[in-house]
Amino acid sequence: MGDAAVPRVVLAPDKFKGTLRAQDVAQAMQRGIPSGVETVVLPIADGGDGSVDAALSAGWTPWSVDTVDAWDAPRRTTVALSGTSAIVEVADICGLGAMHPSPEEAAQASSYGVGVVLRALLERGATDVVLALGGSANTDAGAGMLRALGLRLLDASGAEVSGDARALTSVTTVDVGGLDPRLSDMRLTLACDVNTPMVGPDGSAEMFAAQKGADAAMIRTLSAALSHLASVAEPAFGRRGLSHRPGAGAAGGLGWAGMLLGGAATSGATVFLELLEAPAKLERARLVVTGEGRLDEQSLRGKAPCAVAELARDTGIPAVAVVGRLDLPETEPTPFLDVVAIDRIDPRCVDDPDLTRDLIAQATGGLVGRHLPVTTTKNGDIR
Template structure:
């Protein structure tokens, strides 16, 4: 009997991690009916992190209404409560994520992280002593300023008037008033679970690397980067500490920076955190094969994405790891030197993006069937 560990992330805009697990399992069982499949729906700080940790730690949802990415937008969403109510798990994408806006609505000059701050306040109201914040999948580029506003911070212009923060207004901020910042943060451990290690600014920073997927053109990217740099300088002068060059400060449009600066957060790899909570090493040790995947695998995968974290663990345990992706993008070949045994694109040649999104579940299952048939023929 063959044993498979199924540890994919979500396939953005098409499959949740759980749906990906189910499709993989169906594909395997069509070829190996007696196979044992251990499902471990993964996340790396991005979409699915709350659900993954609730499942791993037998937690519960906390339903809520918060401000969405755009002014005047209110959304119904949820965060997680685990560890007998002592720890909150918050996924910023649930409040201010890219999937909450249509492509036409996305404008990182206007979007904000205020709703994420509201969820932090709700967690503090319930008396948690630890908050885990997943930062992937954002549609924002405000450096976490709006999140800080929700927690009581004020940002002032040259005349001392309040500036309501968003990506396009950070350049107007000339001073920071933290006298109203929620004092409960000082007694609360805040841990960032990040899927990237980018600094805040520059060619590898939040605006240049991730701005275009959030709706920014080349001119807007340049402006957003300048605004973040200005904002970071003002904040760091005000608090007497520097965070903008730290790995992960650029996560979620600079929300990583804001959390480091305003909440005293620590930061770690989101996928490593989920791997640890799931005891994935113990599950993987009994496996013959490990399957992982997500919507796109390319050179950025090695910067902290789920498939890379899974592959590193599999390599350590000397287990073959096969990654499935909707798209094998630029530079994916380099990943073969980093623990991946095989990488498989699931979409038929010539299919449109919409077809790929609509048929992801079927395409993933059929790709796993083909892999399993090849595996069967090898024996």
């Protein structure tokens, strides 16, 4: 339970993408906490890469599954399990990794491996599955995943359509008869780190395909392919208008495919704060320290650190943040009492994980020193 008189600080950072995992960031923060302060370490995620690690750190069990990556190469992924519940991380199946795709490769990237993992979970008896949708390489409307689960996409001659996303424009018939019937007993939660639709001027291709390797011409082609498939598939499922819903555009349209299967799209940050029992872990805290690699406008749309800060605010606890880089104007309101960007202390941290750890510890110590409401005994102990 801990001594109620001892000040408690909750360390709840997300990853510094490409540099440190959330667990590593939290450990670095802990180094900066002064003696006499109790810490609660709570690495977090919002549906992007690091989601399974966050669940495992909270006591979930790892399970390895053989699958394929976005370009059909063999891959093994880790799923987090708790009873009949599971968390699947799309970024670890069909993510970019270290790949820098060409426009051609961007079109070829598939979500098929996600369907392979879902099928394995059905075999295992999972009934409650969270798909963490951030960080994918594909822009295929989740067609690969659906095909792995038994859906057939047919062209005008009755031939099955497969291959890259550009082929989706030739689909004239969607046969749902072969879908795995056990899907109807699976509760599917779509943990989204973005709220974009799949089609439209702010759709999957328009907003995210460029960072997945597509050039302007390929973006237009992929956009047309997603729109066409939605027009054919939604009537076959009896679910019209899904492609325009918030979250449908997550993971190159995997959000939309999950909705076709009856899945519910929700904020990834909210999902993981609940799974990690964050409200209970914030009890008696006097300060919350969160953070991520880059704090920008996307962060304010429900990314994990902002969700943590808002949860803390709702319970009357101040929240501060340590970030790698701050890309917001000084006048932009945030839910944080204070923010320290470590690249402004030493820009070399961008390429140096060890320096990043040191600066995170330094920044955390400074924030706690400034903002932790404490008193000191005659012996110098913090209370």
